[in-house]
Amino acid sequence: MADKKTVITLVCERAADLNSLLDKNESIVGMPDVHVVKFPCSGMIQPLMIEAALKAGAGGVIVCGCQIGDCYYREGNKMIRDRLLGERPPGLKKAVDRRRVMALWLSRMQKQRFLSEAKEFVTQMAKLDQEESTAKAAS
Amino acid sequence: MTSSVKNETNNNWLKQVYNQFIEAANKLTLAIEDGINTAITSKYNPFYYHGALPQFYLWVLFLSGLLLFAYYVPTIDNAYLSNRLINAWTSVQYITNSLPFGGVIRGIHRYSGDAMVLFIFLHAIRVWFTDRYRQYRWIQWATGVILLLMVLFIGQTGYYLVWDERSLLLTRMTVSALDALPIIGAPLKAWFLNGDTITNLTLSNFLFIHIGLSFALLFVLWLHYVRMTRPVITPPPAVNFILVAAILLIVFLVPISSGNMANLNTQPNTYDVDWFFLFNYWLMAHMPMSVFWISMTALAVGATILPWFVKTVSPPVTPAEVVINKCTGCSLCYRDCPYQAIEMVPAPAGSRFKLLATVNVPRCSSCGICVGACAFDAIDLPQLPDATVLTQIKSLAEVK
Numbered sequence: 001m002a003d004k005k006t007v008i009t010l011v012c013e014r015a016a017d018l019n020s021l022l023d024k025n026e027s028i029v030g031m032p033d034v035h036v037v038k039f040p041c042s043g044m045i046q047p048l049m050i051e052a053a054l055k056a057g058a059g060g061v062i063v064c065g066c067q068i069g070d071c072y073y074r075e076g077n078k079m080i081r082d083r084l085l086g087e088r089p090p091g092l093k094k095a096v097d098r099r100r101v102m103a104l105w106l107s108r109m110q111k112q113r114f115l116s117e118a119k120e121f122v123t124q125m126a127k128l129d130q131e132e133s134t135a136k137a138a139s
Numbered sequence: 140m141t142s143s144v145k146n147e148t149n150n151n152w153l154k155q156v157y158n159q160f161i162e163a164a165n166k167l168t169l170a171i172e173d174g175i176n177t178a179i180t181s182k183y184n185p186f187y188y189h190g191a192l193p194q195f196y197l198w199v200l201f202l203s204g205l206l207l208f209a210y211y212v213p214t215i216d217n218a219y220l221s222n223r224l225i226n227a228w229t230s231v232q233y234i235t236n237s238l239p240f241g242g243v244i245r246g247i248h249r250y251s252g253d254a255m256v257l258f259i260f261l262h263a264i265r266v267w268f269t270d271r272y273r274q275y276r277w278i279q280w281a282t283g284v285i286l287l288l289m290v291l292f293i294g295q296t297g298y299y300l301v302w303d304e305r306s307l308l309l310t311r312m313t314v315s316a317l318d319a320l321p322i323i324g325a326p327l328k329a330w331f332l333n334g335d336t337i338t339n340l341t342l343s344n345f346l347f348i349h350i351g352l353s354f355a356l357l358f359v360l361w362l363h364y365v366r367m368t369r370p371v372i373t374p375p376p377a378v379n380f381i382l383v384a385a386i387l388l389i390v391f392l393v394p395i396s397s398g399n400m401a402n403l404n405t406q407p408n409t410y411d412v413d414w415f416f417l418f419n420y421w422l423m424a425h426m427p428m429s430v431f432w433i434s435m436t437a438l439a440v441g442a443t444i445l446p447w448f449v450k451t452v453s454p455p456v457t458p459a460e461v462v463i464n465k466c467t468g469c470s471l472c473y474r475d476c477p478y479q480a481i482e483m484v485p486a487p488a489g490s491r492f493k494l495l496a497t498v499n500v501p502r503c504s505s506c507g508i509c510v511g512a513c514a515f516d517a518i519d520l521p522q523l524p525d526a527t528v529l530t531q532i533k534s535l536a537e538v539k
Contacts (some may be wrong), residue, residue: 008536026535035535037528040520043475044507048514052529058536067176069187070169072271073506074477075369080511089471090514105181107169 005059005129007034007122010049012042012076015066016106016114033059034118042066043076047083047092050101059125060100062118067107077105099128157449164268188374189262193290195374195382196255197356203248204353210234210241213346214339215302215401227302227342228400235395246390252294254386256415259287273446274456275366275478275504282363284443289352289359294416296349302342303398304407310337311406312420319428337403366502368477457522458503459510461496463487465517468494472509472518478502481509 009028011018018036021028028034039045042065050061063084065077082088084103092101102121106114168186175184185192212230234241263283266272272280295313299306310332317328329335333344364370374382398410412421423431458480466486473481473496480502486495496509496518509518510525519525 006536008532010532037532037535039507039528040523041506041508043477044511044520044523044525046511046513046525049525049529049532053532053536056533056536058532067172067181069181069184070172072269073504073508074367076477076506076508076511079475079508083511088475090512107173109166109169109173 004033005057005125007060007062007118007125008053008058009034009036009062009064009118010042010045011036011038011062011064012066013038013040014072014108015042015064015077016104016111017108018111018114021111021115028115028118031118031122034062034122041071041073041076043071043073043079045080047090051093051096054096054100059129060102060121062102062104062121064104064106064114067105070107081105100125154450161268161270165270168265168268183375183377185374185378186265188371188378189258189265191371191374192258192382193255193262194360194372195379196251196258199251199383199386200248200255201353203244203251204350206244207234207248208350210238211300211346213300213342215337215342215403216339226400227300228397231301231397235397242394243387243390246395247386249297249395250386250389252297253413253415254382256287256290256294259283259290263287273449275480275502277446278366279363280446281443282359284439286356286359286363288439289356291416291419293349293352293356295420296345296352298413298416299345300342300349301397302401304401304405305398305410307337307401307403308407308410309417309420310341312423316423316428316431320432366479368475368479456503456505457520458500458505459498459507460519460521461498462517462519463495465515466492466496467515467517468492468496469515470494470496471512471514472496475508475512477506477508478504480504 009018018028018038022036023029023032025032026036028036042063045063050063053061063080065080066072068077068081071077079088081103083091084101086092092098102117104114104117172184172186175186181187210230210233212225212227214226216224216226231245235245236242266276266280272283295309299310313331314328317324317331320327331344332338333340364372373379401407412418419431419435422434426434468483468486470483473483480499482497482499483494484497486492498518505520505522507520507523510520516525
């Protein structure tokens with residue numbers, strides 16, 4: 001069996017408050033494969049960073065900003081949303097597997113929602129990995 | 140020595156209490172907004188249009204005001220021109236009682252003014268609670284306070300225009316308040332009355348102040364928006380319909396009427412207070428004039444300079460930096476910057492490109508949105524270079 005792949009979370013530090021959920025390795029307590037990288041605003045996340053993470057072997061990437069409409073810096077979350085949707089340059093490369101990228105728009109209080117969504121995402125990514133490895137083995 | 144130490148601990152204590160208060164207020168705001176988002180989705184959440192709401196009511200006020208202006212007669216007495224008395228009060232009566240839907244238009248004009256003040260306060264409270272009024276946003280806050288004062292004064296002049304007993308009383312109270320001011324009091328009083336006493340010219344002056352200052356609002360609003368890229372100034376249509384419907388509902392539930400016509404030979408002494416606009420007259424009646432002026436001035440000045448006194452926990456602003464030899468002049472960061480802090484200037488001689496991005500430091504919020512916009516790694520936050528972030532992401536992503 002292949003090694004379990006990691007999930008990288010790129011999160012705005014004003015969105016879902018993950019500080020209380022982190023262990024000393026900057027990953028979520030109870031989910032050691034989910035790592036967290038914090039940004040001053042989700043608008044700072046470059047599509048390039050998502051591509052780099054997937055290329056380096058991450059199983060998936062979670063982008064988490066504040067609720068759409070509420071951004072401390074006015075429009076950061078709308079910017080990264082539009083970039084992910086390809087409506088604003090620079091966008092994600094076409095080759096990037098869209099199933100491996102999830103965007104969440106959560107306010108500071110919604111860390112429980114983040115946990116449940118992340119758990120779901122991790123199981124989905126594991127499923128995806130399995131499908132891909134069986135497809136590879138079959139061919 | 141001891142006193143200064145004590146002062147500092149006092150200050151720290153105050154700071155802590157203030158920070159805790161803002162923290163709790165921030166959480167409360169977010170909780171309310173989350174609740175509204177679950178109910179009606181974030182697209183229609185009025186809290187996300189808190190600045191656009193008073194702006195919308197301003198358009199409603201302009202439109203309804205234009206209709207009222209067509210029939211309003213700004214005099215107290217034009218007996219020389221007509222057998223019947225036609226003045227401000229009778230013209231307002233005509234608008235209200237005889238003109239089709241005149242009463243509705245008048246009601247819309249009055250209640251939209253109240254709604255505008257209410258939403259301006261909500262707007263101010265939200266930016267205060269979410270800590271979005273300091274540092275690079277000071278110009279929005281300072282012009283906001285000026286706008287609020289202007290709106291309050293415009294609303295008060297609206298109350299003089301009706302020319303019922305309350306108008307007369309308010310005019311006289313204003314005159315005595317201006318009279319109490321040293322040096323500038325007398326000229327201000329002459330300006331306000333357009334002469335020494337209340338005459339026909341007084342009413343036309345009130346109308347001019349009411350309308351002229353309303354248009355001056357547009358100029359200050361320009362200053363209010365000047366550093367905002369894509370300011371949110373229109374709520375979605377669905378919200379607009381609800382805003383108008385709310386006003387219409389109040390207009391029909393509580394129709395507007397005037398008091399008795401003002402009579403210069405009498406001295407009315409009681410009136411209904413509109414708490415949105417006339418609270419300062421209530422204060423004026425309940426304290427010595429000097430205390431009134433000093434406290435009002437202190438309040439206005441204090442509110443304006445508030446952003447420079449509040450130092451809370453928010454991170455220090457370290458402006459973004461352009462990497463000159465990497466910038467291609469594509470202007471993506473310039474377009475995406477939410478505070479118009481990036482300017483495109485001609486590239487230095489010898490460059491392969493025509494333009495170069497530069498950061499206007501006092502406007503920068505160090506949010507990093509420009510970093511997200513840059514596909515060439517040419518703009519950076521000094522405290523968090525994207526190269527560092529990329530290495531961190533790569534090392535985390537590697538399968539262990």
